[in-house]
Amino acid sequence: MAHAVLGKAYLLALLSCFGEVRTCEGWQTEEWREGLGLAKSHANDALSLFPPERPLKIFGPEHLIYPLRRRRWEDNPTKTCEGRNGFRHWDVVRAMRAGKVVFGCVRSLKARAMTLRTAGDGNFEVSYSKAELLHRPRGPAYVPVW
Structure with a gap:
């Protein structure tokens, strides 16, 4: 468990070099996704993280x-x-x-x-x-x- 926490802290520190980094919990992502009326999927969870006033253009199929x-x-x-x-x-x-x-x-x-x-x-x-x-x-x- 300690390795995962250290890895997460390291990743957040690297990402902060590019700008502001904000985190959220899984329940928040679920709430936002359901608020947008999207089905449960990894792609839709990612889409729900962006504010609705800045819509994203989605192109191409989802990939495994x-x-x-x-x-x-x-x-x-x-x-x-x-x-x-x-x-x-x-x-x-x-x-x-x-x-x-x-x-x-x-x-x-x-x-x-x-x-x-x-x-x-x-x-x-x-x-x-x-x-x-x-x-x-x-x-x-x-x-x-x-």
Whole structure:
């Protein structure tokens, strides 16, 4: 707990170099969000922090951010495959299954299909032929929430 408090103090000190920094509690954010009639989400909580007399312009879709974990696990058969059919772990892909388009990160590569991390499902299985590579991240993977 002490490390978190020190980290928070350090972050606030760094941010204060750029101007005035104000903090609030979670209950305040909830009250402001509900006052604006917004649904509960991280993006709407962030929007509720700004005063209503200064409206924000919102553009683009909301994104999920996945940190890349590249550590090798010994004797884990699902982590031994580097790539299959032109796809690698953590690739951002657009896939189609049952007439539905989804976006996600490659979670695992199997013989006939791959599994994606999506906004709605952490194990969304899709055929290689129904997937299209959009991006191969070198840092965190950003997946749009549609």
